[in-house]
Amino acid sequence: MNEQTKLDKNHYRIFALSWxxxxxxxYDLVLFxxxxxxxxxxxxxxxxxxxxxxxxxxxxxxxxGIIFGALGDQYGRKKVxxxxxxxxxxxxxxxxxxxxxxxxxxxxxITGLGVGGEWATGQIYINExxxxxxxxxxxxFMQSGAPVGVILASIVGGIISPIIGWRMTFLVxxxxxxxxxxxxxxxxxxxxxxQNKDQYVNKNIFQEFKQLISKEHRKIFLISLILCIFGMSAxxxxxxxxxxxxxxxxxxxxxxxTIGIIIIQCGDFTGxxxxxxxxxxxxxxxxxxxxxFIMGISISMxxxxxNQIDAIPDLIFVFMFLTGFGTGFFGGFGALFSExxxxxxxxxAVGTVFNLARGIQFLTPVTITLVATYFDLSYGxxxxxxxxxxxxxWIWAFPETxxxxxxxxx
Numbered sequence: 001m002n003e004q005t006k007l008d009k010n011h012y013r014i015f016a017l018s019w020x021x022x023x024x025x026x027y028d029l030v031l032f033x034x035x036x037x038x039x040x041x042x043x044x045x046x047x048x049x050x051x052x053x054x055x056x057x058x059x060x061x062x063x064x065g066i067i068f069g070a071l072g073d074q075y076g077r078k079k080v081x082x083x084x085x086x087x088x089x090x091x092x093x094x095x096x097x098x099x100x101x102x103x104x105x106x107x108x109x110i111t112g113l114g115v116g117g118e119w120a121t122g123q124i125y126i127n128e129x130x131x132x133x134x135x136x137x138x139x140x141f142m143q144s145g146a147p148v149g150v151i152l153a154s155i156v157g158g159i160i161s162p163i164i165g166w167r168m169t170f171l172v173x174x175x176x177x178x179x180x181x182x183x184x185x186x187x188x189x190x191x192x193x194x195q196n197k198d199q200y201v202n203k204n205i206f207q208e209f210k211q212l213i214s215k216e217h218r219k220i221f222l223i224s225l226i227l228c229i230f231g232m233s234a235x236x237x238x239x240x241x242x243x244x245x246x247x248x249x250x251x252x253x254x255x256x257x258t259i260g261i262i263i264i265q266c267g268d269f270t271g272x273x274x275x276x277x278x279x280x281x282x283x284x285x286x287x288x289x290x291x292x293f294i295m296g297i298s299i300s301m302x303x304x305x306x307n308q309i310d311a312i313p314d315l316i317f318v319f320m321f322l323t324g325f326g327t328g329f330f331g332g333f334g335a336l337f338s339e340x341x342x343x344x345x346x347x348x349a350v351g352t353v354f355n356l357a358r359g360i361q362f363l364t365p366v367t368i369t370l371v372a373t374y375f376d377l378s379y380g381x382x383x384x385x386x387x388x389x390x391x392x393x394w395i396w397a398f399p400e401t402x403x404x405x406x407x408x409x410x
């Protein structure tokens with residue numbers, strides 16, 4: 001399919017269902033942040049306990065990404081995409097029946113495992129089946145499912161949840177599992193994986209991880225991991241406590257805070273959907289630098305410079321939008337990493353890089369909480385600006401991969 005010059009219905013099905021999986025993946029992960037106040041009041045959880053719970057959930061995404069990444073190389077992209085959606089849906093469903101802090105931690109850990117595995121599998125599925133010249137565009141388009149998932153979570157968690165309660169909110173979030181039925185019936189397996197599976201399908205799964213640190217792949221694996229850590233830190237230092245920051249520290253009402261989040265996510269969506277075009281036109285490296293610098297500057301404006309720009313009507317919302325827009329550099333990770341690793345370890349490599357970086361973010365909510373104890377949330381969230389700028393600088397350690405044919409890597 002990736003050698004076809006025109007897209008057909010199979011391409012659009014793969015994209016649509018991978019995108020939908022990512023929408024609900026991110027919805028399940030972020031929904032928790034909108035339910036913090038309810039969990040605090042009903043179950044008497046402290047802010048530190050909930051920060052730890054969110055951190056453990058992020059750690060689980062890293063573990064899940066590594067595990068399902070390797071399974072994707074062993075058993076195929078289609079099967080593992082189904083497995084990840086089932087796992088994170090079950091985890092979210094179980095959260096509805098939480099009776100203690102420890103039960104909630106266990107259920108969020110299960111959710112994190114599935115969430116971590118879905119991204120890499122969906123991205124590899126798209127990048128292996130779409131033509132080379134469209135890879136960056138559709139990889140970025142898939143990433144646009146993240147802001148849609150956050151907007152959905154902000155509506156359900158910020159507006160609907162106060163009416164129906166947090167337990168029912170988790171309960172209805174099992175619905176994304178229905179996409180598995182559609183995936184099973186209508187999607188075809190990646191032809192690139194099918195063509196190459198005989199080389200490694202029966203190989204010991206641990207051999208895949210060993211290859212990541214082999215002489216052949218060690219350098220590109222490490223610089224990819226560092227780039228992803230910078231990117232993930234920029235994202236999670238911005239978003240993990242953002243709803244709380246807007247409502248409690250900046251005095252926005254629940255509706256106002258929700259509107260602010262939606263504006264940022266509209267910027268996210270715009271950034272993701274345009275990043276692919278910029279990356280195809282200018283190259284991967286310039287695109288990463290442009291978008292990450294926009295994010296870094298804008299984060300500084302809505303945190304450290306809030307009082308200065310708040311005096312100008314609507315300027316806050318402009319920088320909220322631009323913060324989201326700059327986050328569009330995440331749309332380039334899938335294509336970039338797919339173009340750097342061969343098929344036999346592609347899913348393992350991409351899943352490990354992306355989710356090991358995300359798993360490390362279990363420290364982020366705790367760090368922000370500690371900073372806020374001595375200063376305020378704005379200083380904790382402003383740390384994201386430093387990491388965003390580092391993304392724009394570090395990307396130049398990579399070779400330019402624009403126009404790379406994936407089959408040539410094998």
